[in-house]
Amino acid sequence: MLEDSRPDEPRVAVLLVDMDRASQTIDPYIYGQFLEHINHSVEDGLFAEQIRGAGFEGKDFETYWKPDFDRGQVEVANLEFQNGSKSLRLKVNGGHAKIQQGRLFLEDGVAYDGFLWVKRERGTPRLTIQVHSSSGQILASVLIAVPLGDWHRIPFTFRSNIRDTEATLELAASGHGSLLVDFVSMMRSDVRRDGMFRPDLFEALEGLRPTFIRWPGGSFASTYRWKEGIGPYESRGYHPNTYWGGYSDYFGFGTDEFLNLCKKLNAEPLITLAAPDTSPEAIEYALDWIRYVNDPPMTEWGQRRAANGHPEPYNVRYFQIDNEPMNNGFTAQSYAEVVNAYGPRLRAASPGIKIVACGQKRSNDMEWSQTVIDLAGANFDVLGCHNYEYEPANFELGVRRIHDYLAKLCDYVRASKHPKIEVAVLEWSLQHTYDWRAGLHAAGSLMMYEELSPGLTMTCPALLMRNTTDDPSWTAAIYHDHVSWFPGGSYPVSKLFREHYAEELLASATGTFRDRDRTLLLDKISTAIPQGWQPGSVDANATRSKDGKRIVIKAVNYQGQRNSILVRLQGAAAPQTAAAMLHTLGADLMDVASLEHPDRFAVSSRNLEYSKTFSIDLEPYSVAVVEIRPT
Numbered sequence: 320m321l322e323d324s325r326p327d328e329p330r331v332a333v334l335l336v337d338m339d340r341a342s343q344t345i346d347p348y349i350y351g352q353f354l355e356h357i358n359h360s361v362e363d364g365l366f367a368e369q370i371r372g373a374g375f376e377g378k379d380f381e382t383y384w385k386p387d388f389d390r391g392q393v394e395v396a397n398l399e400f401q402n403g404s405k406s407l408r409l410k411v412n413g414g415h416a417k418i419q420q421g422r423l424f425l426e427d428g429v430a431y432d433g434f435l436w437v438k439r440e441r442g443t444p445r446l447t448i449q450v451h452s453s454s455g456q457i458l459a460s461v462l463i464a465v466p467l468g469d470w471h472r473i474p475f476t477f478r479s480n481i482r483d484t485e486a487t488l489e490l491a492a493s494g495h496g497s498l499l500v501d502f503v504s505m506m507r508s509d510v511r512r513d514g515m516f517r518p519d520l521f522e523a524l525e526g527l528r529p530t531f532i533r534w535p536g537g538s539f540a541s542t543y544r545w546k547e548g549i550g551p552y553e554s555r556g557y558h559p560n561t562y563w564g565g566y567s568d569y570f571g572f573g574t575d576e577f578l579n580l581c582k583k584l585n586a587e588p589l590i591t592l593a594a595p596d597t598s599p600e601a602i603e604y605a606l607d608w609i610r611y612v613n614d615p616p617m618t619e620w621g622q623r624r625a626a627n628g629h630p631e632p633y634n635v636r637y638f639q640i641d642n643e644p645m646n647n648g649f650t651a652q653s654y655a656e657v658v659n660a661y662g663p664r665l666r667a668a669s670p671g672i673k674i675v676a677c678g679q680k681r682s683n684d685m686e687w688s689q690t691v692i693d694l695a696g697a698n699f700d701v702l703g704c705h706n707y708e709y710e711p712a713n714f715e716l717g718v719r720r721i722h723d724y725l726a727k728l729c730d731y732v733r734a735s736k737h738p739k740i741e742v743a744v745l746e747w748s749l750q751h752t753y754d755w756r757a758g759l760h761a762a763g764s765l766m767m768y769e770e771l772s773p774g775l776t777m778t779c780p781a782l783l784m785r786n787t788t789d790d791p792s793w794t795a796a797i798y799h800d801h802v803s804w805f806p807g808g809s810y811p812v813s814k815l816f817r818e819h820y821a822e823e824l825l826a827s828a829t830g831t832f833r834d835r836d837r838t839l840l841l842d843k844i845s846t847a848i849p850q851g852w853q854p855g856s857v858d859a860n861a862t863r864s865k866d867g868k869r870i871v872i873k874a875v876n877y878q879g880q881r882n883s884i885l886v887r888l889q890g891a892a893a894p895q896t897a898a899a900m901l902h903t904l905g906a907d908l909m910d911v912a913s914l915e916h917p918d919r920f921a922v923s924s925r926n927l928e929y930s931k932t933f934s935i936d937l938e939p940y941s942v943a944v945v946e947i948r949p950t
Contacts, residue, residue: 330831331934332857332884334872339890342823345772345862348587349765350817351779352529353746354577355537357563358785358793363801365524365580365784366572367506367517369423370433370488374403374502376557379567383420390414391492396499400436400470401554402547406501409492411444417491423505424802425450425458425479425486432476433505435490436553439465442496448475453485465498472553476508484802502553514579515571520784523797523804524584528817531587531637533745533779534577538562540591540642545608548573549627564789574612575624578633589637589675595647597660605661606668609638613669638665639675639703639745646680651690658691662698675743678704682724689731696737701777703745704728714749714756715855715877718763721747722771729774743777744768748809750794755906755940757794757808758920762875762942765816766860770827780809787914798914805917811904812942815922819902819944821862821871831856831882857937859884870894870947876937879908884943887932894949899927905941 356362363371372379375395384407386393392410400406409416425431437446450459459477479486488505492498510518535543539562547556548570555570574590581588590612592605610620612633621632640661641647644654658676665674676699678688688702706724708717725742732740749760761780768778784797784804796810831853859874874884888894902924912919927933927945935943 328833329880330833330853330856330882332828332831332859332874332882334826334828334859334861334884334886336826336861336886336888337890338825338888338892340825342825342863343773345769345820345822345824346776347530347820347822348777349768349772349775350527350529350813350820351531351533351589351777352524352527352586352783353533353537353779353781354535354783355781356535356539356560356568357537357782358789358795359566360782360784360786360795361572362560362566362568364786364799365517365520366576367510367515368571369505370420370503372420372567373504373569374401374553374557375405375407376403377559377567380407382567384418385420386418388414388416391416393418400501402556403501406499408440408497408499409444409490410497411492411494413495415491415493417489419487419489421485421487422801423450423486423488425481425483426507427479427482430476430478430508431505432474432508432511433503434472434474435503436470436501437463437465437473438470438499439467440497440499442494444492444494444496444498446498447491447493449489449491450477451487451489452481452483453487458486470501504552514583515576516580519804520797520799524783526814527796527810529584529586529779531589531777531779532577532581532584533589533591533639536591536642537746537781538642538646541593541595541647543593544570545574549575549611549623574608575627575629578612578635587637588633588635589639590635591639591642592661594641594644594657594661597657602661602664606664609635609665609668609672636671637673637675637701639677640699641677643680643705644677645687651687652694655691655694658695659698662695673701674699675701675703675745678702678728678742680705682706682721685724685727685731688728692732692735692737692740696735696740699740701741701743702732703743703777705746706744707746707748707750708760709750711749711752711754711756714760715763717749717760718767718858719855721764722767725771725775729771732774741776742774744775745777745779746781747778748780748782748794751792753794753798753807754909754911755808755920756908758812758904758906758942759808759875759877759940761809761812762816762873763858763877765813766827766858766873766875769824769860769862772824780813800914803914803917805912805914806920808911808920811920811922815902815904815942815944816873819871819873819946821864821869823863823865825861825863827858827860829855829858857882857884861886868948870949872935872945872947874935874937874943876939876941879939881939882937883934884937885932885934889931893931894947897929897947897949899929899945899947901925901927901935902944902946903938903941905938908940
């Protein structure tokens with residue numbers, strides 16, 4: 320008989336994989352991402368515009384620009400231009416009036432371009448655009464004779480011959496007279512032509528290979544004015560991001576930019592519609608968005624889309640009816656009324672779409688989800704829940720808690736009048752830390768979501784990216800400043816698991832046994848759980864590609880001691896010979912990457928000798944992936 324062992328004794332997890340048994344399908348949308356306008360994830364983040372406060376609206380001038388004048392004057396003028404109500408007036412009387420903005424990032428040998436809008440009010444002032452290095456060197460200088468008449472869009476280009484992380488753009492008026500300046504833009508020329516995504520952050524997102532991307536929120540979605548995020552860049556709406564810090568946002572990254580991002584990443588878009596109430600005006604505003612992205616080009620909104628450079632419909636399939644409505648005063652009953660009002664209209668506007676309704680915000684609120692299913696289940700296809708773990712110490716326990724909740728929810732759906740509803744987790748992560756605990760939690764969560772598929776069909780963690788200068792309590796996968804980025808603990812795990820996604824779940828295991836009894840385990844475990852078993856500690860699963868050419872074993876060791884996983888592939892389909900590769904990730908619990916040390920969480924890979932029964936040593940607090948390719 321197996322006896323109990325010491326808590327700190329090395330232990331082994333057992334994964335029995337019957338290669339002949341029917342498998343369950345793992346939806347690839349388990350590996351989605353969620354892009355919200357929060358903590359400069361988009362503005363001054365993924366969106367490559369380098370000028371902050373481009374249109375001088377709100378407090379932009381005092382926040383981002385530095386004035387300087389001699390026999391001149393710099394003032395904010397209250398007047399209408401494009402979608403804004405403020406411009407900048409530069410007055411000169413034989414001296415100069417200038418403004419500067421620093422913290423620009425220039426790369427050596429790279430071409431930059433930009434533009435600004437200018438209007439001469441009186442006299443014959445001249446305008447000079449200069450780019451200065453952080454040491455004061457003039458890197459580029461363009462002198463402009465401001466034309467007469469109305470507003471003029473003035474382009475400029477230059478090539479940097481140095482790398483500088485703190486360069487400055489200067490706009491200086493000289494001579495005599497007065498002129499107005501508005502909407503200043505500058506970014507890399509190649510980036511402007513290729514979608515206006517910051518290259519390093521785009522590459523980081525590309526590394527996650529998202530199957531779908533949810534946008535624009537989150538809380539931001541509940542008040543997002545999508546019609547002010549289409550058309551010429553400089554005519555977009557200006558709205559301070561009141562949800563997440565109040566910083567300026569000119570909606571330069573809007574619908575067309577988002578859908579272009581999805582196309583470049585080969586990711587399905589999921590658009591979150593604002594649904595503030597059931598008024599005809601609110602519903603029509605949401606419907607117009609669906610018409611803009613999906614209507615043929617000869618329709619009113621199809622023509623608008625074509626005028627913005629996209630004649631063919633985007634054919635967006637997924638639309639969510641708002642986000643966390645409980646934050647906006649809705650009860651489950653009143654939100655169900657919203658779904659019942661919007662759902663049929665959305666389907667009529669674009670047949671074939673999938674409608675996502677909001678499930679619970681916390682995993683202890685089953686009642687919200689049940690009520691929405693019961694009252695509105697006929698008018699949506701996917702129930703999108705949120706499942707955060709807010710206590711970093713619960714990086715393992717949170718996985719168990721959320722698993723139990725989601726299993727009950729999936730069971731409730733199957734027993735309801737609407738058993739075809741799919742369950743999704745559209746926001747999840749270990750919050751309040753980006754150390755290695757977030758990586759362990761991500762590993763356990765993704766394996767848990769794979770196990771719950773196909774009843775669970777979509778997940779996307781939050782946050783995707785954020786600026787290092789913003790609220791540190793918000794956890795993200797990608798942290799950046801204006802120059803570079805580093806990964807949170809969840810990033811390398813999500814990337815590794817996505818790279819080794821396989822479509823069929825063969826087996827899963829949770830828990831460990833005494834290591835010294837491993838020779839008995841494979842015989843014992845198939846009939847009964849021996850003594851010495853310990854719940855938790857290690858999670859593992861086995862998946863297989865649909866074509867049978869890859870078998871993937873994933874495992875996570877939550878404990879601060881070495882454990883191992885014992886794998887047996889059995890059945891006639893178990894390969895006799897194969898090539899195997901082991902990939903591992905590990906760190907101390909509190910380890911973090913940083914801008915100075917972005918490679919803290921590095922994957923180690925090596926060949927593994929294959930047999931039908933093999934074991935893998937799991938270092939303390941580690942994640943492992945084995946890919947087996949039959950030969």
